[in-house]
Amino acid sequence: MQGIVEVKNVSFTYGNKIVPTVCKLNFSIHKGDFILITGQSGCGKSTILKMLNGLIPHESGGSFSGDIYIDGKNTRDFSIADLSSMIGLVFQSPEDQIFSATIFDEVAFVLENMGLETEQIKLRVQEVLREVGLSGKEKDSIHALSGGQKQRLAVASVLAAKPRVLALDEPISQLDPVNAENLLQVLTKLNKEHGITIILIEHRLHEVIRVCNRMLIMETGKIVWDGSMKEALENPQIFSGHGLRLPQTIDLCSQLGIAIHKDYIADAVKGILKKYPEINTRKKEMNITDSLKKKVLITVENLGFGYENQPKTILNDFNLTVYRGEIIALMGTNGAGKSTLLQLIAGIFTPQAGRISIDEVKGSPIGTVGMVMQNPDLMLFNPTVKQEIFYAAEQFGKNDEVNQNYCESLCSALALNEVVEEFPLALSRGQRLRVAIASILGFKPAIVLLDEPTTGQDISRIEDILESIHHYANEGGTVIFCTHDTEIAARFAERIVVMTEGKIVADGKPEDVFSNADILAASGLKQPPIIAMSQQLGIGKITSVEEVVLHVQQTSLRSYSKKHAVS
16 A cells, blocks of 8 residues: 655755765555654654655755655655645744744735635634644744744644644653643644644653554664554563663663563553552652752842833742752743743843842853753854854963863763764754754853753753763752753752742752652643652652662562562
8 A cells, every 4th residue: 555655765964964864765655654763862753744745855955866655746846835835844943944023924924825715714723733732822922932832833833734644753842741741742642633644753652652553763864663662662672772861760660671562651650559568568658858958049139021022921029049069950831931941040131120140250251151952043143063062162261271172072971072073054853953052061160050951852861961060060060050851950960940830839859849740730741651650659750760660670679579488
């Protein structure tokens, strides 16, 4: 049976490269599939989507060979405009496809080009905005939207045309867990009820595997695994063998030698208790002590800020104290003010009320604060990766031999050694973000601010980034990072600050914040499965899979030793 998408012996090499980004690809996607394409950062996933909608080869340059058919039509023979009526593409970076002044205008643009009547356009715009959680914001300025809101708008503008195939490049990467689930429900409805074929690229596998029926895994431009999601979940080594992120339920059971076939907490707990019945006979004592008194580094007092031409203020009477050496995860709903707060601390924006003071810093925080923005493209301007990473250190007079060695070590730690002589903006999104992170860490500011630093990264690269951040903090640096990833925040932050509508609604240790159902419900967050499982197993509130595995194994060993001692 011919697929709605047919990729036949396709290769592509970008104009500035010698090695093909994708090489001799062959696969079919059938009508009604909900397919996940995944793999480590830079493996060629995004390039595939650009080939499907004709951006490659019509607008890209480079060397293209092979054939791609969308609903029987060869992409070589049709313009991008013609292909867009068959396949809708949502880019990895929403800024790449948003250009109108207001939300309504952005969604209405494609409908106007389709010749719809004014009333039809109005109804369709309202419908898709409701589906992506932007209802009532039709008149809002594009420039006042958070990164997550822009991503939802990009999805809405493509959905408006009702394409037969919808291809999305990491659509939930900047969404809070609740909005991510809502968007996935929309995509599932489009797939099940309207027969739209969905092609999804995503690294947040733990959130998308339940909705996909098939998975392709890529490595260095080739497909190395193609099968059903059921088959993949029954063989966890498929994920670990290709450096992919497993859901915590599957990961925990796999490490404990327990087979489960669905990503459900209840199934995992039942399986663990069946194999290790002694586990909850002795609760783990949570040895929590008060944190050491630290020196105050940042004081935010009665802060107020709002964007021009927006009636609602983003931050109002906001207060926060940050201590030297902390690693803080800033969390909350899209539009809560997290990115705005970081930009105010960095001195990009000026407070309209209140003040921000940084210990021992008078005037501009430049040189004391380094910020990695949500869109790394706004930060990259040097001709090579190496020059980009060394640039800030040179500007701030930190280009001695010790710091040069540190910058070189960052290249290695963040898996950038192979691209140090390449043009930064020609890299994958995940690689570009790691270059931006290395450039900021490289000049060792007192404070590092990171806005969604794990976006577009596979789990191996996430580990690399967070290890580099921990090394920086251990050397005396202070880190505040925005994230929607509760699992990562629980594992790597020592303090969680949760924001909703410009105010702090929670501030505490990860195990405490993520165990408060009211806070989670109010802030668009979800409890990391590992905390839920550890509580249901009766061993406290544990934030990492590794710690639960260790506890279960130690408990089992103690039980075994006691039985044999008695006998």
